[in-house]
Every structure is written in C-alpha cells, then in structure tokens.
Amino acid sequence: MSELTLSKAIGAGLRRSLEENDHVLLMGEDIGALGGVFRVTDGLKNDFGPERVMDTPLAEAGIVGTAIGMAFRGYRPVVEIQFDGFIYPAFDQIVAQLAKLHARTGGKVRVPLTIRVPYGGGIGAVEHHSESPEAYFAHTAGLRVVTCSNPQDAYSMIRQAIDSDDPVIFFEPKRRYWVKGEVDLDAVPLPLGKARVALEGTDVTLVAYGPLVATALDAAAAAVDDGLSIEVIDLRSLSPIDFDTVEASVRKTGRLVITHEAAQSGGLGAEIAASITDRCFFSLEAAPARVTGFDIPYPPSRLEEHFLPDLDRILDAVDRVMGRENSLTPWGAS
Amino acid sequence: MSELTLSKAIGAGLRRSLEENDHVLLMGEDIGALGGVFRVTDGLKNDFGPERVMDTPLAEAGIVGTAIGMAFRGYRPVVEIQFDGFIYPAFDQIVAQLAKLHARTGGKVRVPLTIRVPYGGGIGAVEHHSESPEAYFAHTAGLRVVTCSNPQDAYSMIRQAIDSDDPVIFFEPKRRYWVKGEVDLDAVPLPLGKARVALEGTDVTLVAYGPLVATALDAAAAAVDDGLSIEVIDLRSLSPIDFDTVEASVRKTGRLVITHEAAQSGGLGAEIAASITDRCFFSLEAAPARVTGFDIPYPPSRLEEHFLPDLDRILDAVDRVMGRENSLTPWGAS
Amino acid sequence: MRTSVSEPESPDLTDKSGVVDKSDLVTIPNEDLVQLLSPEGVRSDQPDYDSWIEDITSDRLVSLYEDMVIVRRIDVEATALQRQGELALWAPLLGQEAAQIGSARALRKDDFAFSSYRENAVAYCRGVKLVDLLRVWRGTANSGWNPYEIGMATPAVIIGAQTLHATGYAIACKKDGVDSVAIAYFGDGATSQGDPNEAMIFAASFNAPVIFFCQNNQWAISEPVGLQAVRSIADRAPGFGVPSMRVDGNDILAVTAATRIALDRARSGGGPTFIEAVTYRMGPHTTSDDPSRYEDRAEHEEWAMKDPILRVERYLETEGALTPEVRAAIAAKSDAVAAEFRSACVELENPEPLSVFDNIYAEPHTGLDRQKRDYAAYLSYIEGETR
Amino acid sequence: MRTSVSEPESPDLTDKSGVVDKSDLVTIPNEDLVQLLSPEGVRSDQPDYDSWIEDITSDRLVSLYEDMVIVRRIDVEATALQRQGELALWAPLLGQEAAQIGSARALRKDDFAFSSYRENAVAYCRGVKLVDLLRVWRGTANSGWNPYEIGMATPAVIIGAQTLHATGYAIACKKDGVDSVAIAYFGDGATSQGDPNEAMIFAASFNAPVIFFCQNNQWAISEPVGLQAVRSIADRAPGFGVPSMRVDGNDILAVTAATRIALDRARSGGGPTFIEAVTYRMGPHTTSDDPSRYEDRAEHEEWAMKDPILRVERYLETEGALTPEVRAAIAAKSDAVAAEFRSACVELENPEPLSVFDNIYAEPHTGLDRQKRDYAAYLSYIEGETR
Ligand SMILES: Cc1ncc(C[n+]2csc(CCOP(=O)(O)OP(=O)(O)O)c2C)c(N)n1
Ligand SMILES: Cc1ncc(C[n+]2csc(CCOP(=O)(O)OP(=O)(O)O)c2C)c(N)n1
Numbered sequence A, B: 001m002s003e004l005t006l007s008k009a010i011g012a013g014l015r016r017s018l019e020e021n022d023h024v025l026l027m028g029e030d031i032g033a034l035g036g037v038f039r040v041t042d043g044l045k046n047d048f049g050p051e052r053v054m055d056t057p058l059a060e061a062g063i064v065g066t067a068i069g070m071a072f073r074g075y076r077p078v079v080e081i082q083f084d085g086f087i088y089p090a091f092d093q094i095v096a097q098l099a100k101l102h103a104r105t106g107g108k109v110r111v112p113l114t115i116r117v118p119y120g121g122g123i124g125a126v127e128h129h130s131e132s133p134e135a136y137f138a139h140t141a142g143l144r145v146v147t148c149s150n151p152q153d154a155y156s157m158i159r160q161a162i163d164s165d166d167p168v169i170f171f172e173p174k175r176r177y178w179v180k181g182e183v184d185l186d187a188v189p190l191p192l193g194k195a196r197v198a199l200e201g202t203d204v205t206l207v208a209y210g211p212l213v214a215t216a217l218d219a220a221a222a223a224v225d226d227g228l229s230i231e232v233i234d235l236r237s238l239s240p241i242d243f244d245t246v247e248a249s250v251r252k253t254g255r256l257v258i259t260h261e262a263a264q265s266g267g268l269g270a271e272i273a274a275s276i277t278d279r280c281f282f283s284l285e286a287a288p289a290r291v292t293g294f295d296i297p298y299p300p301s302r303l304e305e306h307f308l309p310d311l312d313r314i315l316d317a318v319d320r321v322m323g324r325e326n327s328l329t330p331w332g333a334s
Numbered sequence C, D: 001m002r003t004s005v006s007e008p009e010s011p012d013l014t015d016k017s018g019v020v021d022k023s024d025l026v027t028i029p030n031e032d033l034v035q036l037l038s039p040e041g042v043r044s045d046q047p048d049y050d051s052w053i054e055d056i057t058s059d060r061l062v063s064l065y066e067d068m069v070i071v072r073r074i075d076v077e078a079t080a081l082q083r084q085g086e087l088a089l090w091a092p093l094l095g096q097e098a099a100q101i102g103s104a105r106a107l108r109k110d111d112f113a114f115s116s117y118r119e120n121a122v123a124y125c126r127g128v129k130l131v132d133l134l135r136v137w138r139g140t141a142n143s144g145w146n147p148y149e150i151g152m153a154t155p156a157v158i159i160g161a162q163t164l165h166a167t168g169y170a171i172a173c174k175k176d177g178v179d180s181v182a183i184a185y186f187g188d189g190a191t192s193q194g195d196p197n198e199a200m201i202f203a204a205s206f207n208a209p210v211i212f213f214c215q216n217n218q219w220a221i222s223e224p225v226g227l228q229a230v231r232s233i234a235d236r237a238p239g240f241g242v243p244s245m246r247v248d249g250n251d252i253l254a255v256t257a258a259t260r261i262a263l264d265r266a267r268s269g270g271g272p273t274f275i276e277a278v279t280y281r282m283g284p285h286t287t288s289d290d291p292s293r294y295e296d297r298a299e300h301e302e303w304a305m306k307d308p309i310l311r312v313e314r315y316l317e318t319e320g321a322l323t324p325e326v327r328a329a330i331a332a333k334s335d336a337v338a339a340e341f342r343s344a345c346v347e348l349e350n351p352e353p354l355s356v357f358d359n360i361y362a363e364p365h366t367g368l369d370r371q372k373r374d375y376a377a378y379l380s381y382i383e384g385e386t387r
C-alpha cells in the first residue's frame, strides 16, 4: 500500500502493464520527455524507451488509426488524447473503425486499444479543455467506456482496461488528478463493468461517476444534517452500465438522482433514468431527477461554477425527489 | 399542389431556396452532374451553375470546414453528406466549430449552415450506409437537429432549415425517399421546432420520427383491430424536442412508447422517456417503453429486419405498456 | 533509380492567369509515366525497372494473364448476379486488373494488405475463398474473410481510413523485427481525405515499411480526379518525405516492377513509398451507378484501347506463348471459377437472427446480453403467437 | 520569382541506410531560406524580394519595430499577470514578433485572418482593443472580439481547424468578386492534422485566394518539428498545387515581402500560396509549460542570437534612425500600452451567471430556454435561502 495521487496511480498502472506485457505500448502527443501535460506518463519514456512510449505527430485520427493497425499485429496500444475536446478529429477512427472492427470481422480481429482521455471541467481552463464527451462513446456499440473517481480505481481500472480484449475509452477526471489515496498495487479489483456503492443510504439513490463522485459524497455528508440518508453509487462503467446495482439501490430507496457534467439532453442521466424507470417503475416514489451541465458549450472558466453540478444543486434535486421544498416548487411561492 | 416523392420534395425545396436567396449554395460529393447518389439535387447544377452547386473534393471535414468559412461571409451553404456513416470525418468541424461558433463569438458570427444527411436503414445496403447518428448531434449544444417523414415536411423543413440562422443537421429518411405525397409549395409550415400529432388516439402515445413514422402509423392502424387507440406523434425536431406536445399527449393517454432505429443506449428514446417521466410522472400508468435498434453496429443487410423496429415489435411494446400479454411477460409462461 | 521518383515541378509564382482551368487535368498526360509494355503489346527497355522483373518470363506472364482473365470473369459474373437479385451490390474493378494483380502478386505471404471495397483482385491473389468475396455484397456479413488467413484486412468502406491501419501495422512489423511490409490500397478520391495525408506523415516520421498504392482510376464516383488534385497525385508524397513513382497502371510489368522496388525498399529499412498506378475505371462505380450521367464516352473509348489484358495478350501472342491449349486451359479455369462463384453465391444462406448479437465484444457485455435475451424471448413469443 | 518557390528534392530511392535519423532535422538548415536582413542587422540584396518592400523606408521600419517592441512588452505583462493570478493562462509569442507583424501589417483592412491562440501580434496589427486580447485568458469569454470589426476570426484552439475556414472564406471572396484575401495562421505541429492538408486540397481545387502562413517555431509543445516532418514543411505545399516560400521568420522584411507576393498573387486570381516562416518559440508553450523538461538550451541560445527585434535595432542604428527621441517615444508608448493592458485586465469583471445561456443559438430554443428558466429559479431560490 502506498499513498498516491490519482494521476500517479494511473502512471503506476501504466508502468505495471508495460512491465508485464511487452505488447503494451503508449502513444500520444507530448507523452515522452514532457510526461504528458498532466505528467501522467512521467518517467515512462525514460524507463521503457521511445519504442514503447511513443511521442506521435500532432494528429488524433493518425494516432488512433495507426494504433488500430498495431493492434492488428497483437499490440495493446494505450493512446493518450491530450484533452477531452481534442478527441473529435479521431471520431471516425473510433466510431467507424475501432468500435466496429471486432464485429465486422466476426471476432477475428481483436482491438485491445485503450484511449485515455483527461476529461471534465473545474480547472479554470480555456475552451475545449473541460468537456465531457462520454455520451457519444457510450452510445457507440462496440466500445467499453469507463471512468474512475479515486486512486485505487484509477490504478486497477487502467490495468483492466489494458487487459481487456475490447477497445476501452478511459475517462480520467482531470480535476481529481491531485486527489490522494491509498493504493494497493496488488488488490483484487472489482470487475471492470461493475458499479460500486460508495456510501450506503436509505432515502435516495444518488448516481455519479468520475469527478462528481466526490461532489456526491460531499452532498451525502451535508444531507445528514437534514436527516437524509443518501446512497451514493459510483458508476465506474458507462458502457455497459451496471443497472443491477442501481436497480437494487432504487428498489430500496424509491428515489433516484443522477449527476454528470455533460449536457443534460441525451446525456447518460437520460439513459439511467429511462432504464431504471423501466426496471422499477412501481418502486419509484418520484420521477428520477438529473443534475447536469446545461445544453451549452462549456462556458468560459469564470462561469464554470454556473455549469458544473455542485453540492447545492444536487441537494436541491434531492429535495425535489423527496417532495421537499426546492427551487422548482418553492413553498413560499405557493 | 403537386404530388412528389420525398426526395423530389427536398429537391424542390432546395431549388426554391436557391432561387430566392443568392447566398444559398450547395456543396457535396457527386451532387453536381450526378445529382447526388439519391438524385436529390438532380438538375440543380445544370440550372444554377457550378458556382452554386459545388461538387467538392472527397473530404467531409473539408466540406463542412470550408462551408463554415463561407458562412463567415454571409453564405448559407447546404452541405450534403453522402450517407449517414460518412459524417464522422467531419465530426470535429461540426461539434467543435459549427456548433460552437455562435456561442464562442457572443453571437457575432452566425453559421446558417444546413447539413443534409440521408440516414437510417432498410435499403439493404452495405456497412456504414444505414446508420442513425442523430443522438450524437442532439446531444451537441449549438446544433438544431430535425428530420422529416413525408414529402410536405421534407419540402417545408429543408426550406426552414436553410432559413434558420442556426446550424441545422437535417436527417433525410432515405428509405422513404420514394414515398409520394401531395406537396403545397406555398403552405405555411409548422415552426421547425414543433412536433406534429400524426394520428390522434387515446390509449397510448407512440413517438416516432423520420423513417419510423410510417411504421408507427401502420402499427396504430393494426392496433385498431385489438381495440386500441394509439396517438402517433411525429417528432420532426430532435433538438429541441417539443416536449410540450408529447407531454400533452401522455397526460391524456398515460402511456408512452418511443421508437427509433438508433441503438437504444443513449439514444433519443432515453431522453424522451426521462423527460416525460419527469414532466408527468403521476400521469404515467406504466414505464415508458422503447423500441429501438440494438446496441450493435448496423448488421449485414440480410439481418437488418432483426435490427429495425417494425410493426410487431412496436405492438409488443404497446402491449407491455398496456399491461397486456407481451414477449417479456408471456401469460402462458406464468 | 532516381528516374523513377516524382519530382514535382513547382507552379510558376508569376502566373496570374486567373482561374485555373482544370478540365485538361482530368486525364493525366502520359509523358512521365513508367511503362514497360505498351497498349500495342510492345515491350520497351527501361533498365531501372527491367532488372526487377527479369524473372517474369513468358510462362510467368501467362499466369498473371490468367489471373487477370479470371478476375475479369468474376466481375462479369458478379454483375450478372447483382442484376439477377442474388447480390445487393458489386463494385467492379474492370480496367484495373493489372494494377491490382501486378501489385498483389508481388507481395509475400507474410505481407499484409489493407484495402478498400474495389480490391477483389487483390483478395483473389491473396488466396481468398471465392465465397468470402461474396458475403458483404450478398449482405450476409459485414466482411468476408479472416484477415489473418490471407494476410489482408477486410475492406474499409470509409474512404482512406485503412491507410492509417496499414501504417500502424507497418510500424508494428518494424517493432517485431520482421521484414514484412504493409500495403495500403486506395483510390484517387481518397487522397483528398485527411487520413491518407496523416498516414504519410506517420509513415515518414516512423520510417514505416508501408506502401501507399493509389489506383488513380480517374474517378471518385462521378467526380473526375481533377477535382481532387490539380497536379498528379504522385507529386504529393515527396513533400511528406515519401518517395513516389507514377506508373502505367494498365501495364502489369510496370506495376510489378514498381511494387517490387517499393517492397525491397521497405524490407531493407528504407521506409514508405507511394505508387500512383494510373488506370481507368471502365465500369460503373458500383452496380447502382449510372456513369452515363457524367462520363465522357470518348475518354472511355480512348482508355478501352489501353486495356491491361489486351496488351499482355498481344505481347504473349508475339512471343508465341498463347497457344490454343493455353487459351483453352485458361478458358476452362475461368468457367470453373465462374461456376463455383455463382453456386457459392446462391448457396449463401442468411445468418441466424440472434447472430446479430455475436462478436460485438470480445468479452461479455451485460447491456447487450440483456438485449439478446429479450430479443430471443420476443422471437420465440412471436413464433408461438403465429404458430 | 521562381527562386522563391520550394522545389522539394526527392529522397534517393536507392538509399537503404535503415532507420532515418531525424535528430538533425529538428533545426532546419538555413541554406534555402529567404533572408533580407541578417541577425547582425545587415541588409542583403535579393532582387526578387526587394521590389516588394521598396516602400519600407527607415521610417516605416521604425514603425514595424515599434509594433514588435510593444507586442513583446504585452507578452511580458501578460506573463506577469498570469503569475499574479490575474490571468489563467497566456501563450507567449516571444521570438515570433517578426513573423506575425511582418505578415499581418501586409494585410489590407478588408482581408481576413484566421488564427490559432498564439497570434496576439496579428490581432494587435488588426486593431484589436487591448481588453479584447485578455478575455479568453482571464476566462471571462470564449473569445475576445467581434471578428467583423477587425477582420480576424477569434482564435481556433483545435489545432488546424481554422485553415479550412480561411479557405472557405477565400472561396466566398472569389464568389463575391472582391479581391480580399484570407490568411490562415498555424504552427508547425498543425501541419500533421488532416484539416490543413484538406485545406490545401480545397484551396487548390477552387483556386482560392488564401495564404497558408505557417509559423514553424520548431516546437509543438514538447515535440520538435522533426517529429511532424522529415523534410521542410514548405516542401509539402507544391505537391498539392500550392506554391510555397520558405523565409526567415525572424526577418520582418523577408516576411513582409513574402506575404505581399502571396497577397498579390491571390488578389490577381493566382490562387493559394503557402509560406513557411522559420522562427523559434523563445518562451514556454504557455505559462503552464515547463520547457526545461525537453528543450535544448544550446539551441535556444543559438536562436536568441537571431532575435527578430535585435536585428532591426542594429540595422536602424546603422541607418541612424533610432535616435534617443525615437527610442524614448517607443518606450513611452510601450509603457502606456502595458499600463492600459494591465488595468484592462484587472478591471475585467465576471459575466452575469445567466449569461451562460446567451447566444448559444441565434433563434429561440425551447429546451435551452427551459433550462435557463429553471436555473434562474434556482439562483433566486438559493439566494432567498441564504439570505
Ligand atoms: C468517408 C466517406 N465519404 C464518402 C464515401 C462515399 N464514396 C464511396 S466510394 C467514393 C468514391 C471513392 O473514389 P476513389 O477513392 O477514387 O476510389 P474508387 O471508387 O475510384 O476505387 C465515395 C465518395 C465513403 N465511402 N466514405
Ligand atoms: C486537435 C488538438 N489536439 C491537441 C491540442 C493540444 N495542443 C495545443 S497547442 C499544441 C501544439 C501546437 O503546435 P504548433 O501547431 O506548432 O503551434 P505552436 O503552439 O507552436 O504555436 C497542442 C498539441 C489541440 N489544441 N488541438
């Protein structure tokens, strides 16, 4: 056990995978000497050489496309996309090639590629550096999509992603890179597709993932003062989604709040609300509520607090599903 | 009034827009002499010349990107993407540029660009020619997304899309290109963002759009034999979605079925189910049901009937929301 | 060898003649084209290239000729099958036989080809089973064969995407320390896409053993090559650091020589090479296309005179290698292939309904598994209902 | 003029020396670089270029010098503001003053520039209000100015995307029958992206009056240009049918001349031109970067000797044009600009919360309107609660 930041935990996971399997290699912009703009790959080029830790030309389609070609020969490339907003030039290679190759070839060609994407807001960055594009990929059949919320998961999940024979989009909650936690490098991890009950509770189920798990836990802690017991689920996997775990929780609580940074319309919150409503309609005491980013391009950083779900907005939604006074039905107003 | 196929109705709309506004121009692959692979632009290059109907090099990012540049100078380009599956190389230009330019510039730069996309399956085509990528765009703030289901709407909506000062992704239900209908070239159309009640009914609300509106109407007709009155809503606009119209219907029927060809997870059905559950939770007699494509890449054409929602699958879901015997709860089994 | 490398001549900066008239660029002038066998079947000496095809005696050439005849016959048969409703679509390679067979026959078994949808002759040379050529076009599968069995990826329909895969594969060959080569096939239209340009950049930066083999058949559906490129396509690669050759794509000897030069270069650590094979699409883009809407008949007729098979036939006749027996044997083999092709086609059954859920993932996916379960229930419920 | 056009020399096909050693390509050799003013401040004659800058007398050069001094001062001030927490980030252009000011000052008011994030000097020349340079980096807006007011699009952060916009804009100029020109600014790293390659293809096919102005500052964050390109970047364009020039980007005279040649060509119907301005990024990539992790100090020092401002200073001194009065005036103006820049910065207020919903669409959008309504209700509810 050692205490690591989330970013160092990912680095440790990459290191271990590089050590254990010589077909693992890293590709990306500035991942070598610089160690990546977030230093996640710090030291790896030095230790494994430029053949295994490859700085590439500045072209995301090129990176993903050539990585696919390497996978054809049995490699397991781990690609870094420098920021969330820079993944779109590679969209065709991801959606039309990476996601479909295994199905296209009747399972003959495996594409065990991992695409690491620092994602989400909250770091005061300029445009294109704070996006949450996970819904695009979770809607794309053939991909697995995961995200982590703590150093232990960061370490274990990156290793599981690399080990998976399917392509995995690995979203890293960049504003939590500096969060520290104990990491057991030999822990037996949960299966990659499983959600985790981060906090048990009885009144409301609060589903979060990635950067908002910490916010959700804060909200749950604050709710205790209001006499509310919130069960927090860290989704971890966004494709597939572990609905069994969410369902079990909602059957118990009867109430569901979902939070993510991505825009609300067509975001994962919609899928979770719809699927859970379908699975446990008669257990629900209220309509599931969503606390999400708005349907706008990510705003300038001085306004990001008015975009990002926070503790107060989550608790307002909790009040709503609890039938308590809330912003949409202020009792003073009636 | 004249009787036109849906594809000819779009062509007529393009022609009228080209006539009325000399800043309208068409761009795309093979749209000139060939008239497009579906002949939607047939004759237009001949009549308006190559300066207004521009065959372009084979590069979707290039087409959309240069069209954006033209919009900077006041043009209203109408771009054709040859098939749904070929839009991804342009994804960055659409999502990171087109969708965001107006917001980025505080409204200074308008991008009245229309992107026409023949979409959906059912024509027995090879891979990449039968996709339904609408959810990607409906989840993208800054875009409007619409689709039509009949020649009159095809004509009116393409004209409204071109007239809109916002970028519009215009999905054309390719397997309905040959459907005929009366088109009034001077009809006063519904606002672009409005849904249309295609058939009134009292028992179940069935929401469809694009190619599946016809299927939904067939299902409604068949349901009459079972003593069921289905209200069919043709959504028309996918961003924004006219939830008011859907809500009004569901408040009346208490039951909701949504159908689309796109994969279920993260598809528009999820958003509609979630939003309507939120708006009329206490009017719902059953969980909204979705009848959609599966979470798989579009299958080879000999299997597409096992992917595309059809009358029987829709009626099975109708039975489900009605609490009747259905495939998931066969009474014989219990 | 330097003669074979394209040296793009730079446009004159002082030329202010206004709008470029590209009409004359549609057909590329023949001057700087490598040609060893003329349309009339006359062999010309080109020392730089001749040495690479010394082993292609008349006998060997007969065998290449046979390949060309057979794939042309496959095209005819496939088109007929499409007309008869047995195939949904077919993309004929008519006119491009030399480009495809000349290059593909130059490959080693351990090389790997990444192609587009029109490279049926390449697949044929790689040893594809005939039935595997049919699956995609009959609509029973999204790709026909196991790439590892024949050393060829299943075709990419997204224009240009495969060039990056080839480049990555080539980089991997280098990492593995083997001298296998990747070859990417694509068309003139594809050169406008970002991907093939990025592929050249990656190939140059990583000195990848990859061949970019562009069949410039003058058309991208209805668009003439002049819309994609105002200079010859082979002129682009050198600027990226990728040497290029421009060969008569209807001359199987020139194509073979150029491919062998590029292969040798790649195997010996010399990196990527670009080959432009100048040819012509004599058929429609696919069986659903109607070239009469855009094609210039005169140009078509001109190219008919440059037929890749005819010139070999003429040459072999002069050499006395096309005896009646040889002709008869080839005709018999063609007939046999066509017959096998046809019966393989009509016998191709629809896959099982539930197979739509197969192989989407390599490992279980709970979301999809549930959809499969529900759909299975639905199918048996419906069956019960209608029974 | 043909001397100015890049004629890529083709690599030798017979070279089988194995893996290319690109280390020596990081710094591009100077031989074929157009230079009119040496680092020592010595003016050399180059007839082809001289005629284009005949009007740049010492007086005019003093004014360009002043621009360079001021934008360098802005960079210093901005970096200080970032260190003090007043700006979130800044991308200094230190070392690239000549490339940006030489090219931007050559433009006409009705021309239009499309740039990346580092072109603050271009915006300065286009007449941007100082405060408008700050908004993005302070985080109060996603772009600073109204593009139509200064004839310059707000910067594209997605590398290379703007090259297509410039090309489309140029095509539109042609359609409008005006002789305005679009200029696209981008870096050496950007040349690896698909978009700029597609932009050259579209520009060539439509003969668009666009200038592709590449500032090769040797770095894309930590990646040396040798990773993006194994030959000079200017070598690529000719293959696309876009003539190119390679100029000393630290020589404001050479940059001005090249840009004017390209502008003239574009205005008179000659189509696109590519200019590679060879320069060096003397600062970090942005204020969050740490070049000590990757940069070669010796190389840095070498480039320091080639400073674009110093050489003009030396030349003007020889010419006697940099009198103490002139120096004092420039220093005073720099101080004033810096002071205004600073106060504009600290006075920039956060926008209103509900403005996040503004201008997403040009026309009403019911979905977003509802979110705005709900969030307004939330804000006033929260305010009421905490009151
Ligand atoms: C990304 C993408 N855009 C458009 C298409 C539609 N399309 C299929 S083939 C083709 C023309 C290709 O021309 P070329 O590359 O010259 O190959 P050829 O068909 O001549 O062999 C087009 C535009 C596609 N398949 N993929
Ligand atoms: C599509 C995309 N990928 C990655 C980045 C991250 N990024 C920002 S600047 C930069 C380097 C750009 O180098 P260059 O084009 O040479 O311009 P310079 O910074 O030197 O001016 C990178 C990789 C980005 N902004 N956009």
Ligand SMILES: [Mg+2]
Pocket: C187, C188, C189, C215, C216, C217, C218, C219, C220, C221
């Ligand atoms: Mg072609």
Ligand SMILES: [Mg+2]
Pocket: D187, D188, D189, D215, D216, D217, D218, D219, D220, D221
């Ligand atoms: Mg640079």
